[in-house]
Amino acid sequence: MPYRKYIPEKIIVEKRVWELPWTQEILSRMKGLPVRKISTIEEEALACQKAVISPEESLKTLALAQQSGKFLKPCPGTSNYVCCGYYFLNIATNCDVNCTYCILQSYLNIPFMVVYTNIEDAFRETDGVLGAHKFPLYRIGTGELTDSLTLEHITHMSEKLIPYFAQKKNAILELKTKTTQIENLLHLEHNRKIVVSWSLNPDEIIRTEEKNAPSLKERLDAARKVDAAGYRLGFHFDPMIDYPNWESGYKDVIGRLFAAVHSGNIAWISLGALRYPAQMDRLIRERHPESKIVLGELLPGKDGKLRYFRMLRQRMFRKMVDWIHSHDPNVTVYFCMESPEVWKYAFREQVLQKCPLPGMLDRSVFEWAK
Amino acid sequence: MLTIPLNQIIDQDDFYRITFLPDLRPLVESMKRIGQSQPILVQPVSGVFYRIVSGFKRFWAAKELNWSDIRAETAEVDSEQPFSLFQKSLFENLAIRQLNWVEKAFVLQKLVQQFQIPREKIISEWLPILNIGKNQKWLVWLSKIPDYELIVKEAIAKDEITFDLFEFFPALSADDRVALVQFYRELKLGKNRQKEFFYLLRDVMQRDNTSMTHLLENQDVQQIVKAEDLALGNKVQKIRGILRRWRYSSMNEMEKRFREIVHSLRLPPGIQLLPPQNFEGDKFRMTFTFRTPEDFSGVVAKLQEITASGDLTALTSLWEAD
Numbered sequence: 179m180p181y182r183k184y185i186p187e188k189i190i191v192e193k194r195v196w197e198l199p200w201t202q203e204i205l206s207r208m209k210g211l212p213v214r215k216i217s218t219i220e221e222e223a224l225a226c227q228k229a230v231i232s233p234e235e236s237l238k239t240l241a242l243a244q245q246s247g248k249f250l251k252p253c254p255g256t257s258n259y260v261c262c263g264y265y266f267l268n269i270a271t272n273c274d275v276n277c278t279y280c281i282l283q284s285y286l287n288i289p290f291m292v293v294y295t296n297i298e299d300a301f302r303e304t305d306g307v308l309g310a311h312k313f314p315l316y317r318i319g320t321g322e323l324t325d326s327l328t329l330e331h332i333t334h335m336s337e338k339l340i341p342y343f344a345q346k347k348n349a350i351l352e353l354k355t356k357t358t359q360i361e362n363l364l365h366l367e368h369n370r371k372i373v374v375s376w377s378l379n380p381d382e383i384i385r386t387e388e389k390n391a392p393s394l395k396e397r398l399d400a401a402r403k404v405d406a407a408g409y410r411l412g413f414h415f416d417p418m419i420d421y422p423n424w425e426s427g428y429k430d431v432i433g434r435l436f437a438a439v440h441s442g443n444i445a446w447i448s449l450g451a452l453r454y455p456a457q458m459d460r461l462i463r464e465r466h467p468e469s470k471i472v473l474g475e476l477l478p479g480k481d482g483k484l485r486y487f488r489m490l491r492q493r494m495f496r497k498m499v500d501w502i503h504s505h506d507p508n509v510t511v512y513f514c515m516e517s518p519e520v521w522k523y524a525f526r527e528q529v530l531q532k533c534p535l536p537g538m539l540d541r542s543v544f545e546w547a548k
Numbered sequence: 549m550l551t552i553p554l555n556q557i558i559d560q561d562d563f564y565r566i567t568f569l570p571d572l573r574p575l576v577e578s579m580k581r582i583g584q585s586q587p588i589l590v591q592p593v594s595g596v597f598y599r600i601v602s603g604f605k606r607f608w609a610a611k612e613l614n615w616s617d618i619r620a621e622t623a624e625v626d627s628e629q630p631f632s633l634f635q636k637s638l639f640e641n642l643a644i645r646q647l648n649w650v651e652k653a654f655v656l657q658k659l660v661q662q663f664q665i666p667r668e669k670i671i672s673e674w675l676p677i678l679n680i681g682k683n684q685k686w687l688v689w690l691s692k693i694p695d696y697e698l699i700v701k702e703a704i705a706k707d708e709i710t711f712d713l714f715e716f717f718p719a720l721s722a723d724d725r726v727a728l729v730q731f732y733r734e735l736k737l738g739k740n741r742q743k744e745f746f747y748l749l750r751d752v753m754q755r756d757n758t759s760m761t762h763l764l765e766n767q768d769v770q771q772i773v774k775a776e777d778l779a780l781g782n783k784v785q786k787i788r789g790i791l792r793r794w795r796y797s798s799m800n801e802m803e804k805r806f807r808e809i810v811h812s813l814r815l816p817p818g819i820q821l822l823p824p825q826n827f828e829g830d831k832f833r834m835t836f837t838f839r840t841p842e843d844f845s846g847v848v849a850k851l852q853e854i855t856a857s858g859d860l861t862a863l864t865s866l867w868e869a870d
């Protein structure tokens with residue numbers, strides 16, 4: 179199925195953000211759609227819940243709202259697994275791509291596509307955090323609760339975030355996506371402070387588990403353009419899926435990835451094997467009955483989440499590291515939320531003892547941290 | 549009150565019937581000794597024949613006793629009344645006994661198909677009457693039960709199958725349902741084991757694009773099921789081992805290798821060596837028991853012997869396997 183950009187069927191706007199410039203800017207791009215002023219998205223969500231409206235239906239509503247909590251938060255990580263010390267800037271939540279394995283299915287209380295349009299508050303809050311110290315260095319992403327670029331055609335969020343982060347000395351921004359919505363980025367001054375990242379998987383997996391997302395070729399074509407515009411790039415093989423042809427599938431993706439972009443521009447490549455909270459198992463089976471991911475050899479890990487049996491992960495990662503480093507041994511490869519033991523056996527050495535993960539990633543993107 | 553010849557009662561008519569697999573023995577015994585204490589309720593059909601509204605068990609008992617007729621009251625019906633009669637019969641039943649799952653399913657099916665009661669009303673009013681949570685999924689799962697194969701319905705009615713599995717039965721083929729029920733019956737599986745075995749079988753079936761019947765006909769499984777020299781508990785354990793091996797083959801391989809290493813260490817019976825849970829992490833656990841200081845010294849000496857032999861390095865090599 180060709181990739182189709184998200185188009186909402188209606189828009190709801192919290193009264194308190196109605197006057198904000200970004201709200202009005204977004205509304206001006208969405209002329210012709212029904213717009214309704216509301217009190218809060220929480221109230222609307224409750225009404226949806228009472229009326230038993232399906233998640234798919236609710237997602238057709240775009241909500242413009244106020245972020246009343248914190249925009250910037252450290253990644254919660256997961257107990258007993260190695261964390262990279264990342265921060266999330268949550269300016270939007272929810273996602274239309276509908277990947278079978280997506281954690282958002284079991285996670286969000288608000289079922290709409292939400293954009294928090296009080297972005298000036300986000301900048302003020304971020305200024306406060308970044309301005310307080312020169313260290314630590316901040317790697318910040320907008321892709322925890324959404325795909326960073328899936329609403330780009332509606333919000334032009336990159337035009338706000340990129341100029342802001344381009345000026346920051348101790349922070350880089352990562353925009354993590356599966357989409358091809360990069361046109362807005364190409365003319366922006368980024369000062370090499372932005373990492374544009376793609377989640378990649380073999381087409382066999384994209385076709386069954388990431389059905390609404392662009393194909394691998396489309397993603398790599400977009401990455402090529404962003405590479406040409408001088409951005410740093412990131413790639414995330416996360417989640418990797420164990421399927422009968424996984425070796426040839428992933429090896430092929432890596433070959434195509436290195437053929438598409440300059441490896442010198444790659445800030446990092448992360449690997450993460452499929453994992454999810456145990457209670458999501460049922461949800462995936464119900465919502466995506468055609469998906470086979472739940473049939474993998476998944477067992478409870480040290481954090482209680484279901485993950486592939488350790489030896490499978492080790493084998494997958496070891497092969498991936500070898501294939502990646504056969505193209506360029508200098509590319510930084512790391513594992514997302516993985517155990518120290520798997521790190522050791524997948525890399526065949528104690529890489530984390532030489533340099534802890536946050537330091538390793540900082541060195542990849544902050545020249546002066548090298 | 550009438551006395552009706554049994555052959556004027558339409559045996560197969562189940563318009564009002566919800567009773568399934570009743571235990572007739574006590575009633576037969578009672579009717580044999582003291583006769584029929586309550587008339588049945590019937591409805592005239594095309595002049596000569598009657599359909600039973602309530603009293604199916606009394607009718608079946610009378611047949612078993614080879615009676616030629618039975619005492620009955622007739623219910624005159626206009627078009628409004630069938631549903632009232634059905635309710636009357638149902639509440640009479642509910643007042644004196646618990647319905648089994650198949651009977652509850654019959655009730656729901658009749659409400660939906662025969663009396664066309666709106667689904668919302670069934671969910672909000674009738675599910676609680678039948679002691680079922682107000683969830684529309686239950687309505688979907690249960691209303692399929694009347695169409696299942698007789699052996700499956702029997703097992704459900706006798707509570708031999710855990711209701712946790714009802715939701716999965718509609719997706720199984722008739723052959724698979726029957727094979728599963730027969731398998732569970734042969735092994736007399738408890739409810740938790742039923743669930744565990746079902747999940748393992750279902751996942752292997754879906755992963756390998758095969759059928760449950762095919763899996764259950766597997767030679768190794770059948771040999772164990774049929775083995776006369778194995779106690780039931782042993783059979784269950786052995787079959788569990790096979791299902792887990794199918795479902796978690798890499799983990800199973802690792803467990804096997806671990807057992808081989810432990811075996812090669814020749815630990816005395818009181819010492820137990822355990823891997824990290826699901827082989828996550830790198831910490832092994834050893835436990836031992838002793839009664840006397842001499843026992844304890846023996847354990848320590850054995851541990852020292854193992855340490856000196858270097859055989860423990862085999863444990864760390866576990867993780868290198870590819």
Ligand code: SF4
Binds near residue numbers: 272
């Ligand atoms: S693209 Fe990311 S956020 Fe969106 S559904 Fe897929 S996994 Fe979830």
